[in-house]
Amino acid sequence: NAGVTQTPKFQVLKTGQSMTLQCAQDMNHNSMYWYRQDPGMGLRLIYYSASEGTTDKGEVPNGYNVSRLNKREFSLRLESAAPSQTSVYFCASSVSLAGVTDTQYFGPGTRLTVL
């Protein structure tokens, strides 16, 4: 049982390049999330998926797109990377979208640098 896995662990992009961050969970959770964390800051929600087939914007969605490929996988795409998107990206999952009472399980993160 690996929990939440993310690939890649590290990535360096040039401004304007595109890439997709992959996330998978093996806990049969319904809900999945993408966050970003800038240095010294808390996490900010980018997008979330309440269940397979649905996605919704979070706090900072601009510049990103997501795909809930199936129940296990939730990907985050940067179409045209900008230096302001340099951050650590975390994927998380939970049994359901029950707010603060539904424990979220986080992946190890992807460190992205945009030059």
Add this chain to the structure above:
Amino acid sequence: LAKTTQPISMDSYEGQEVNITCSHNNIATNDYITWYQQFPSQGPRFIIQGYKTKVTNEVASLFIPADRKSSTLSLPRVSLSDTAVYYCLVGVSGGYNKLIFGAGTRLAVHP
């Protein structure tokens, strides 16, 4: 959405008890209080959650006074491995957008 306020940083020594207080003056009747822990280079991890009075698990205790305007996370006999950032979250069950992580409290445990 109840705003939370926590100290930016705290220092402690191995073997001591650490108490981190979170203020949430505007907490609503249906809001729960949840704490997460984040080690360097890792994602956050759930520690404990409560609604009122006291909750204890194998990792920590959570004390919530009757007015629920604050809460205190208590870590007994900390070790170097407890060095982490601790986040206090307040929000309602079923209200998805309420899960907001602030800057947290950076705890440094010294030998």
